[in-house]
Amino acid sequence: MTPLFRILFRVNMLCLALSGVGHMPIFKRYYIADIPGLAWLAKFHITLTLHYLTAALFLALVAWIVTTRWLSAPDDRLSPVAQVKTGLYLAIIASGALLVIKNLKGIYMPPHGITLIDLVHLMGAFALGLTALAARIKRWPWITPVH
Amino acid sequence: MNPILSRRTFLKRSVLTATTAAVATALPANAEAADPSGYLTTLFDLSRCVGCGECVTACREIHEGDVPQPKRPFPTMIPARVPVEDFSQNQEEEERLTPYNWLTIQEASVEVNGEEQTLYIPRRCMHCINPPCVKLCPWGAAVQEKNGLSRINDALCLGGAKCRAACPWHIPQRQTGVGLYLDILPSLAGNGVMYKCDRCHNRLKAGENPACIDACPEGVQSIGPREAMVKKAKALATEMNGYIYGLDENGGTTTLYVSPVPFHRLNEAIDKGPGCPDLAPHKNSMAMAENVGKALLLAPIAGMAAAAGRIFLTLKHASKETP
Known part of the structure; x- marks a missing residue:
């Protein structure tokens, strides 16, 4: 990068x-x-x-x-914190995609499903922000070499 | 880049990546489940309305148990500029939309065929085909049902009033001192519950008409699938040499008005302001989300293609240099 x-x-x-x-x-x-x-x-x-x-x-x-x-x-792998961040990114992307679909015309989604997606998107973003902040302070890397 | 990556491995992984991208794009396309042409739509023939108010009375009676019962004293709002909106001391108000009055009748004195005439216009939620109040609610408290009607879940609403700001007609109305926010951070977040017409969704589920339709002695309203109601509205407009409101407003609504007088003249003649919606033309406020939304789902493919292209060119360049 x-x-x-x-x-x-x-x-x-x-x-x-x-x-x-x-x-x-x-x-x-x-x-x-x-x-x-x-x-x-x-x-x-x-x-x-x-x-x-x-x-x-x-x-x-x-x-x-x-x-x-x-x-x-590459000859390396994601560090534990990178794996957590990747999981959070996936949750945010998946919930975001569903929210984009929800906003199209003629789409029906069950009300409780929408609330759940909203909360996953919001909480996922907050959790990602906190994880990224912790990784920055602790200087945890994204990738670690394979031994 | 790993120098041991062979062209064969690259091609295999490219095919897998392209397949993943194709599946990711195809899945959302299959999520569409509702057909707006079948959305339940009401048609108001304004030439018939005499402003008797029977619809307003019926609405109030049927929703007697749905209106707010605020707890006093209200929480101290932080910061202090957050407005307290309290209609509980004036529940009988019928001249505007309030949390206690989900349907109001506007009057427009206009000239029709050279004669001064008063037209009466029942107003409540327009139930947009793609309702911004529902789509922009941050908690999913506003919902759209399969038949197209939109309503607010008073058990979940925090009263942020984003739905009112997003609505071109600013229909939903807030009551402070009621709802979920009282159990979370009453002073710091939320401010009550938003209320508006729910098109009597419980009556519809029981196979009945909304109360305002059944109560009307003049047969002002009719209800049916949007495609049929649009057809009916156009035929009625042709018959009275009149005009239609709701066909394209905010991208189309499931409330249609037919009037013998152009709507811009009615809009000039009615009282407008808080709780008194206008009759102006409104562009589709969800157009960006509808148009950019589809394109947004293709963005990952662009990123994948660019990266794969770059790697392919790098490999090609490397193979040329290898003796």
Whole structure:
């Protein structure tokens, strides 16, 4: 992963997280949308659009990483924390895909199913954020060499 | 890249990757389950409405047990600017939509064929084909049923009012001091429950009509699958040389109005504001999610193809250099 790719991935993740949290009506309530330049965080259709666009870039970047790793068969393996993060990414991607499908016209999903998907998406994102923070502080690597 | 990866291994894995991508794209396409042309739709013939209010009374009676019973005192809201919305002291209000009044009648005094005439317009949730209140609710508290109607689950709603902001007509109304938020973080998150017309979903399940339809002495409303109701609305509009509202508003709704007067004139004549929805044209607020959503599901394929292409070119370049 090149430094440019890493920066692009992290900036995109920040935008994805911000627009995702913006789905909840809290930025206006807690004055964050009052900060000059952040009023858009309280506008649901803007945060939804940004979330979709950044999600598209995120999926393309993840697909790039996975495909590259899969096809180049490296002599290493994912560290335990990377395996946890990968599991969380999968849960977030799967629940996100279902939410995108739900938002299409003419789609029926059972109400309890939608609530469950919403919670998996939200809690998965929070758990991923905490795991990434812990990995950063503890300097846990993504990959470890095979002995 | 691992130099021992052979071209054969690369090709095998490429085929597997492409198959995974194809399956991932095909699965969501099979998830569509509902046909909007069959969504249950109500048609209002505004030339028949006399504004008697029987529909409003029937609605209030049938939903007597569904309206909020707030607990007092209300939690202290943090921050203090979070508004308390309390209609419990004015439950008899019928001039606007409230948590206690899910159907209201608007009046429009307009000129019809050279004569001053008052038209009455019963207003409640439009039950959009792709309802933003349902699709944008962060908790799944607003739901759309298989027959197309949308309703709010008062046991789950936290009263954030995002549904009201997302609705082009700002239909749902909030009552503070009731609902799930009282059991979680009452001062810090949530602010009550949102209420709106649920098209008498329990009556529909029992094979009955919504109460407002059965109560109308003038036969203003009819109900049926959207395709049939659209056909009926167009025939009625042709017959009275009139106009239709709801065909395309917000991407199409399952409430249709037919009027002898253009809707922009009715919109100018009615009272508008909180609880009093307009009759303006509204673009599909879910258009982005409908259009970009399909494209978004293809994004991983672009990433896979780009990575596979890059590796293929690298391998090709390496094989040329190998003597």
